[in-house]
Amino acid sequence: MDVQNTASFSSIATLSVIQMRNVSASYDSKSFVLKNVSMNVERGTNYAIVGASGSGKSTLLKLMNGMMIPSDGVVLYNYQKPDLKNKQYKKSISKIGYIPQTLGLVKNSSVLDNVMIGGLPRLNSINSFFKNFPKEEIQHAHDILKLVGLHEKSNRKVHMLSGGEKRRVAIARALMQNPDILLADEIVSELDAVTAREIMTVIRDAQKKFNLTAIMIHHDMNLALEYANRVAVIKDGDKVLELGVEGEKIIDFQTGDMTKKEIWEMYNEPKK
Amino acid sequence: MNPKNNLLIGAIIAVVVVMSYDVGVDPIAFAEGLPNLGIVLKEMTEFESEHWGTAFWAMLETIEMAFIGTILGVVISLPLSIFAARNISSKYVYAPLRALLAATRTFPSILWAILFVIVVGLGPFAGILAITLYTIGFISKLQYESIEAIDYDPVEATTAIGLSKLQLIRYVIIPESAPHLLSQILYMFDYNVRQTSILGIVGAGGIGFYIINYIKFFEYGKAAVFMLVVLITVLVIDWVSVKIRDKYIMKAQHGQQVKVKTN
Numbered sequence A: 001m002d003v004q005n006t007a008s009f010s011s012i013a014t015l016s017v018i019q020m021r022n023v024s025a026s027y028d029s030k031s032f033v034l035k036n037v038s039m040n041v042e043r044g045t046n047y048a049i050v051g052a053s054g055s056g057k058s059t060l061l062k063l064m065n066g067m068m069i070p071s072d073g074v075v076l077y078n079y080q081k082p083d084l085k086n087k088q089y090k091k092s093i094s095k096i097g098y099i100p101q102t103l104g105l106v107k108n109s110s111v112l113d114n115v116m117i118g119g120l121p122r123l124n125s126i127n128s129f130f131k132n133f134p135k136e137e138i139q140h141a142h143d144i145l146k147l148v149g150l151h152e153k154s155n156r157k158v159h160m161l162s163g164g165e166k167r168r169v170a171i172a173r174a175l176m177q178n179p180d181i182l183l184a185d186e187i188v189s190e191l192d193a194v195t196a197r198e199i200m201t202v203i204r205d206a207q208k209k210f211n212l213t214a215i216m217i218h219h220d221m222n223l224a225l226e227y228a229n230r231v232a233v234i235k236d237g238d239k240v241l242e243l244g245v246e247g248e249k250i251i252d253f254q255t256g257d258m259t260k261k262e263i264w265e266m267y268n269e270p271k272k
Numbered sequence B: 001m002n003p004k005n006n007l008l009i010g011a012i013i014a015v016v017v018v019m020s021y022d023v024g025v026d027p028i029a030f031a032e033g034l035p036n037l038g039i040v041l042k043e044m045t046e047f048e049s050e051h052w053g054t055a056f057w058a059m060l061e062t063i064e065m066a067f068i069g070t071i072l073g074v075v076i077s078l079p080l081s082i083f084a085a086r087n088i089s090s091k092y093v094y095a096p097l098r099a100l101l102a103a104t105r106t107f108p109s110i111l112w113a114i115l116f117v118i119v120v121g122l123g124p125f126a127g128i129l130a131i132t133l134y135t136i137g138f139i140s141k142l143q144y145e146s147i148e149a150i151d152y153d154p155v156e157a158t159t160a161i162g163l164s165k166l167q168l169i170r171y172v173i174i175p176e177s178a179p180h181l182l183s184q185i186l187y188m189f190d191y192n193v194r195q196t197s198i199l200g201i202v203g204a205g206g207i208g209f210y211i212i213n214y215i216k217f218f219e220y221g222k223a224a225v226f227m228l229v230v231l232i233t234v235l236v237i238d239w240v241s242v243k244i245r246d247k248y249i250m251k252a253q254h255g256q257q258v259k260v261k262t263n
């Protein structure tokens, strides 16, 4: 039940930010973590990837930002193959806002210093070594901190923040990259329902403000249906389903229309 | 206690006995010599208090030497430790550098002091060089080990953002490995004060010069004054570094504070 060509879903030709064609990936060149996956993410989409743990979701994101090279198939970011040896491409990775599952914050640094990291690739290496930042970059960081609601804590060390606040820092660092795409790996999975929704709202506001394409991995199908307009379901390294969401209506590319509730019942794993 | 453990303990005791015999450990000589210690101790209590002033200035010189040596050593260690860290540098850089650093740690600083006395002549400067070299060997090792032990997640995340190597070192490696540095510097300074106290034995400056000479000429009362000054200084430094550690380091590391037993 593979859905190979989802681009045809949209009748209007729009620009793709991420394209994957028949991609397979492996960590040990013996067993495949992803098998023959194709995916097309158009500009402005709010794309969600859902699946059980170990199904290959994180691997999918690492292929998108070039941290991993597919063993087979093609990955394109803005119609370019991720290749860190290519200078042109290397410049463009700084525009892929990436928030890993572990967040990857520098715990002993302040909130502001962590956010500034997002802007470093566009700054001169020597000046940035002495923390000699242009005024407008510092202002930009403060504006972003205001947007994510952490402005009062900009001098706080990251290890002193709550789980929700740490996620706001990671979002701010990604926004500081001036990204055209935001990749977030299970950013709300470990949060309680209220905080998770707060964080999702922060991302939704940022997305509107900066015209971002977002690709977010979720553990919770309900959350994906609530915030995304496209949902891909990954199972054992295979994309088994891709849905379009428009309000209460859900378009399944194979079975036709279903309601959110039916989909939710089909794919929401019972809590273990 | 199971039989296996008993066997092991028995074996260790046997090895110690055999080795002691080999190197000439002689309990009888120790027992016969004990009265001599009594004489020394008795003479030591006959303080010659007009020497307090000299002892104080000699100790100050010792502390100055240790301080300069520690600071110089740490400053040189910081870039070296980055080049010596296996997770940052290339094999062709870290392997020879680590061998060199290991070599500086192989010999106690007093041997380096002898070498530097030959190079720059008698006096505190030779001692400072010896302490600096020893500090480089030690702090570099402690630092490259803490660099190698840092959390890999921020390194991976910031590499994906596209930081240059210099930026990675400045914004991730240094902040993540630095919290241990203050503690290491305190420890090293403490250790260096003790070491510098004996460097005078080979003519490399500091209070040890007086101690060794008074002992040589059986002037135990005078030696005792100088030794007491060393003891008090080391205790004070130890106490101060515990205070600094509690106040700054524990807080810096993940926001906890040490609970000190007060009863």
Ligand SMILES: Nc1ncnc2c1ncn2[C@@H]1O[C@H](COP(=O)(O)OP(=O)(O)O)[C@@H](O)[C@H]1O
Residues within 6 Å of the ligand: A027, A028, A033, A051, A052, A053, A054, A055, A056, A057, A058, A059, A060
């Ligand atoms: N660095 C790695 N080395 C080897 N195997 C890995 C590595 N990362 C993930 N895997 C394996 O790949 C599979 C998919 O992992 P992942 O993409 O992290 O799944 P998910 O994010 O959906 O939980 C799992 O079976 C996991 O054990």
Ligand SMILES: [Mg+2]
Residues within 6 Å of the ligand: A057, A058, A059, A101, A185, A186
């Ligand atoms: Mg994952």
